[in-house]
Amino acid sequence: MLNNKSILITGGTGSFGKAFVKTVLERFPQVRRLVIFSRDELKQFEMAQVFPEKDYPAIRYFIGDVRDEQRLRRALEGIDIVVHAAALKQVPAAEYNPFECIKTNILGAQNLIEACLDSKVTRVVALSTDKAAAPINLYGATKLASDKLFVAANNVRGNRDLRFSVVRYGNVMGSRGSVIPFFIGRRSSGALPITDPNMTRFNISLQEGVDMVLWSIENAWGGEVLVPKIPSYRITDVATAVAPECRQEIIGIRPGEKVHEEMITASDSFNTVDMGRYFAILPVGGQYSTEDYCRQTGATPVEPGFAYDSGSNPDFLSVEQLRALIDTHVVGQAID
Structure with a gap:
């Protein structure tokens, strides 16, 4: 599928980008070019220690920001497929710096769309979030706007062989800034903060997210927002799985936070289909x-x-299942 193709991934030095690059290199050894587009030179340097260009000749490290449309156009030369993973996603930071979040998540999305429409790109897959469904915080609102932009981009593609699609999924287990690494880092304190004892979240592994994007590249018609069927967990069960010896301190729900995360609202049901x-x-x-x-x-x-x-959600992870998944997916942080 990706052999002899050139791929660009925005936000390519993040948790998803690293997992995506690793998978593509393993499954598609004849990939022509794999461009890591991001704005942080240090993260690119660190990623290059894992995937050096001398050992992986298809890889290119390209400094740039999705806010800069001209730089995106330069990076897209000769590219066939784009995976858009760049975003500002920390909820408190977005609330405090709202227009910075808008510039990256909304204006950056439109910059990418405009650049792709004027290039020879054939497939674009944008990563979304469960927070984009009925959003109550700015981050979710910007990602909903981004989703709408990518869906609507199919209306102006003309007769080009170009499809824009979106994948929306829940919290990625072990990703930077997520709850499991946070709890692991707090184990030695003897207490873990719990915002609400009833809180639940969806769970997906990085590899499942990567596989979903690859499926979308091959199968999406364009215009879909794809949502995986994935299990949920209770925050209290995560705390128990990570550190059963720690007490759980209820600190209250934070601004812009939901007790339960949504991925499909009742209003979406009239144009939602079940694909298995x-x-x-x-x-x-x-x-x-x-x-x-x-x-x-x-x-x-x-x-x-x-x-x-x-x-x-009818599918919930038990404490034992959570412990096993953390052992498997949270690299270097296995629970004793």
Whole structure:
């Protein structure tokens, strides 16, 4: 699928980018070019120690910011496929610096879309977040706007062989800034802060996220927001799995935080289909009909009023399952 293709990943030095690069190099040894586009020279230097260009001749490290459309256009020369992972995603930082978040997550998305429309790119997959469904914080609102931009970009692609799609998933286990590394770092204190004892979150591994993006590159029609069927966990169970000896201190929910995360709202149900492994929220506005999509993909429409959130999800991870997953996926931080 990706052999003899040139790929650019924005935000390529993040947790997802590293896992995506590792997978592509392992599964597609004949990939022509793999461009790591990001703004942090130190992170690129550190990534190059793991994936040096002399050992991986397809790799290029390209300094740039998605806020800079001209730099994006330069980076897209000769590129076939784009994975958009660049974002400002820390909720408190976004609330304190709102327009900085808007410039990266919304204006940066539009810069990428404009540059792709004027290039020979054929596939674009943008990473979203569960916080974009019925958002209550600025980060979620910017990602919802970004999702809308990528979906609508299919309306102006003309007769180009170009498809824009979005993948939306929950908290990535062990990613930077997520709860599990935070709890691991606090084990020695003897107490773990819990915002709300009823809080739940979706869970997905980095590899599952990478596999979903690869599936989208190959199969998406363009305009879908793809949502995986993944398990949930209780925050209190994560704390128990990480540090059963620690007491759990209830500190209260933070501004902009939900008790349960949503990925599909009831309002989305009227254009959402079940594909088996994934749900797809289909575009509204005539790109193609739900009937055609279902007929050709084997998908089935969900019931009106269907919603998908981490609290009502029928699939929950137990403490033992969480412990095993943390041992497997949180590299270098295995729990004794």
